[in-house]
Amino acid sequence: MAINYDKWNNIEDYTSDENEDETPLSYIKNSDSGKSGKLLTIPWDTFCEKARWALDLYQTKYIEYGYPYPLHIWYIIDEYSEPPPTPQITDVPILEFNNQIYTDCSKIFIFLYSRALGSKLRIYSNQEALTHEKYFDENLAPAAKTIFYNMVLSSNKLCEDIIFKSIHLSTWRTLYRLIWPIAKMNMKNIFGVRNKKIQEEAWDKVEETFKYADDLLSKSDGEYLLGKTLTAADITFAAHAIPILCPNAEEHIWFNDNGIGIRCPSIKDLPADLKSKVESYRLRPSGAFAMKLYKTKRGKSCGSKPSRYAKENTPLWAQEYTLRRLVYGLFILAVALGWFFVLSNPWYISLIAYFIISFLLIRFIIKPLKESQYGRRITRIMFYFFNNNGHENIKNHVHSENCQCHSHEEEKEKENATSRASTEDKKDQ
Structure with missing residues (x-):
């Protein structure tokens, strides 16, 4: 079969010199250039902002579906x-991109890096x-999340401005209002609010x-943490x-010109103790460095969101407070x-009425629900919350000859490799 080189003929010529400050990416024209990815997020989560930032830097088109915590689990x-x-x-x-699924930030970063090897934007050029x-993911991210929820959940005004206004579709916002008392209590317990x-x-x-x-910046020979290249x-x-730094449109005129997807409160809306801490961290070398990155390197968003006005996103019940009033009233x-x-x-x-109603519920509601996709989701959610997401099963798992788990397959492969090596040694002798 003849090889078709047409797609390579569509690549624009590009030359650069090593001292070039900005890194144009538009010359990277590959077979995926016209495609859009599907990005699932929690709008105010910092890992999701990290993924959005990388996708925007690499000028990768995507449609963002932002689900509120913990309703994202349902989907x-x-x-x-x-x-x-x-x-x-x-x-x-x-x-989701080109029929492939990437389930965490590291995999998304590696995908983007490997997809644009011709670019000067090499986020893993430094080993x-x-x-x-990994250090920032494991240490700064959980602490920032704890502080963010304590900051927002302590104020009803901030809950409305930061959380509910971040939910794009009215369907999800309406459902979230329905479960908000339970969700808020759950988040307060998990993240130690107050x-x-x-x-x-x-x-x-x-x-x-x-x-x-701060230490990385002091040792760096360039403007970034690890030198002259953004990583x-x-x-x-x-x-x-x-x-921690709370960049926002009210204080920073550049905020609306970039794609930061997390809403943060203005300093004047914070309690005095939080206000002083935010101001002090902004003045630190690392804080000033991060604020400079927001202003100069965050860039415009390449993402879009599903239409609020599509028929499937505007059902009759998806009106502000309508569903909550109806359910609570019933x-x-x-x-x-x-x-x-x-x-x-x-x-x-x-007592007789109780048994009759229970039978009717089981026969006409619970049983059909269990056999539907909703029942499957409920089963998996119960497994996640009440069975430690299966980690105890893995910990206590005993391998057998018929075991299909990956670790057992790896052990079998090692044994086979060892036996093949010993057989070859015997032949050599």
Whole structure:
């Protein structure tokens, strides 16, 4: 079969010199240049901002589907996970591109880096970048997340401005309002909102990571953490530092000219103790460095979002507060009618009615639900929350001859390789 070289003829000629400051990427015309990816995010999550930043730097088109925490689990757990007892995928960002799925930031970064090897934007050109990226992911990210939720969930105004206004589609915003009391309580417990010890530990970790970045800058021979080239370490530090430095449109005129996807409050909207901390971290070398990156290197967004006005995104129930009022009203009515029935009838009549209603629920609602895709999602979510996502199964797993797990396959391969090597040695002798 003849080889078709037509796609190579479409590559524009490009020359550069080594002292060039800016790195044009438009010359990278490959077979994927006209395609768009699908990016699943939590809009205010720093890992998701890190992924958006990299995609925008590499001028990769994508459609962003932003789901609020923890409703994102409902969507991704069935689409991207194997059936239990395999651990379920519940973290974002997730990128779908050209029929491939990348389930964390590191995989997305490597995909982008390998896809544009001709570019001067080489985020892993320095081998140390991966080490520092991992350090910021494991230390700064969880601390920043804890501080962000403590900052926002303590104020109803900030919840409205930062969280609800970040949810693009009215369907998801309406559903989130429905479960908001439970979701808010859950997030407060998980992230230690108003827990003095947890918040102090988070700020101590922030201090440690900012000092780490200060040291890198002091040793660097260029304007970035690792020299004269922007790397994954710079993007990772700056993305995770957003909740600490709070860049926002009210204070920074350049904010609306770039693609930062996390809404942050203005300093004047913060309590006095948080206000002083944000101001002090902005003045540090690493803080000033991150603020400079937001202004000069974040760039415009290459992403788009699904239409708010598409028919599937504008159902009748997806009006502000409508669904919540309807569900809460029906619940209160059902409870009131139940109590009225119990109090106005003999106990045995109430007991018979209870069994009849239970049978009808099981027969016509619970059983069909269990056999549907919604039941499958509920089963997987219960497995994730109540079975430690299968990690105990893996820990206690005993390999057998018929075992199909990957680790057992690797052991078999090692044994086969050893036996082949010993056989070859015997032949040589």
